[in-house]
Amino acid sequence: MNKIQNPTRPVFPFTAIVGQEEMKLALILNVIDPKIGGVMIMGDRGTGKSTTIRAIADLLPYIEVVIDDMFNSHISDYDLMSDFVKKRIQEGLNLSTELIKVPMIDLPLGATEDRLCGTIDIEKALSEGIKTFEPGLLAKAHRGILYVDEVNLLDDHLVDILLDSAASGWNTVEREGISIRHPSRFVLVGSGNPEEGELRPQLLDRFGMHAEIRTVRDPSLRVQIVEQRSKFDQDPYSCIEEYKDKQYKLKNNIISAQNKLSTVSIDYDLKVKISQICGILNVDGLRGDIVTNRAAKAFAAYQNKDEVDIKDIKSVITLCLSHRLRKDPLDTIDSSLKVLQVVNDILV
Known part of the structure; x- marks a missing residue:
């Protein structure tokens, strides 16, 4: 086992988030069992949806992945391996691994199908007989969290692809008779503002859970939230240090629940x-x-x-x-x- 990748910029601690208990519970349960099918979070602007989703990803334990594999393949779980890794194992080759943070992938609103699913280099395949695959966001999100902000504004066919991959755990790309399949098991988290339109019922039904969050009305609670955020913005590292024990306890509870499930x-x-x-x-x-x-x-x-x-x-x-x-x-x-x-x- 090799290195641990360097942490990126500081993330607001999950245990420091005040209120929004439904949203927090839905995220924790989906992390414990991704087969629940993801969560749709609908609520007013500025209610901490994005902050909470990034915070849960940062809280999760590091995962072990095979080096030089573009799909975050697991070293021993057959269902979480790409065909490339399976083949190398069957050939008896030794595979090196590294620890990485759980992938947290954002799907931008303007994303194309190719950006989401990945692309096959047809020219190379026809001229040299080599399948060259450029992975998309579904490959990068494998074993992590795929977050779609304003999911109610996303093209319906992209939402269909997302939900199919989330349900099956696989993504298949087909171009000109050439087909490539790879594992794509992730927690799908969508968020949106109901004022900007609802998601179609048949798509909404495919999300495992649905949390509705509203702006906090209690003045003292609002002050607490504002102070918490200001403290983090001024000195993020001391804020992270303050909540270190709570974060550690919650992380251990999640790992225990995953093992006990x-x-x-x-x-x-x-x-x-x-x-x-x-x-x-x-x-x-x-x-x-x-x-x-x-x-x-x-x-x-x-x-x-x-x-x-x-x-x-x-x-x-x-x-x-x-x-x-x-x-x-x-x-x-x-x-x-x-x-x-x-x-x-x-x-x-």
């Missing part, structure tokens, strides 16, 4: 109750049931429990179902409250 069980009766809630709320498809089960297990693992209980389900179910309800323009009740009403009736 596969052993956490959920009782059959609770699974039935989750599906009953989804049925009463007229949630289309089964994504709501699957995501709620996964999120409840991740939450239980985060609480260091061996089995999911009612409290765990109640803590996550609104984040998993509120965005899956059919929109009725005549509705006066908020979708989160609708979910809570049914949950309190069924989970007693």
Whole structure:
């Protein structure tokens, strides 16, 4: 094992962020189990969406990757390896590794499909018979976080590609009969401002969780947030030092939860109750049931429990179902409250 890459500019500590508990919980659970399917964060401008997302990426432990591989391949997990690494392992070659920070990739609004997926050099392939692949953002985001700000303004076909890759864990690029496939498993985080338009329901449904955040109205809390930010801007390193112990504790909790996740069980009766809630709320498809089960297990693992209980389900179910309800323009009740009403009736 070789070097640890140099840290970049200082990032605001995750544990120093005041409020926005729903958003923080959704991010932590997706990091514990990326199969939850990512999180969509909708809220007003200036509510700390980007700061929080960058902070969770900075908090995560370093990952071990194969040197000279453009896909952040894992050295031993077959599902997280590129075909290039698999081939070298089959040939019995020794592979060197290094530790890197968890990739945090931003997808700009003006990105093209080639920038996202990568490109194949057709000319070289036809003239020399060599497959030359220029990796895109999906390759760089493998085993990390892919963040799309203003996802509701992104072209629908790009959102489709993103969601397909996030769900399957693979990206396939095909040009002129030449095909290249590589692993692309990442936590997809989208954010947006509802004033600038909603995401199409069929796309919104593909996000595992949905957190709605609003501007803090309490004056003393607002002052606390402003002071916290000012302190960081004046002297980021002393602020990071102040929260070092809290950051370390949270990082260890996340690592423990990741290791414990596969052993956490959920009782059959609770699974039935989750599906009953989804049925009463007229949630289309089964994504709501699957995501709620996964999120409840991740939450239980985060609480260091061996089995999911009612409290765990109640803590996550609104984040998993509120965005899956059919929109009725005549509705006066908020979708989160609708979910809570049914949950309190069924989970007693």
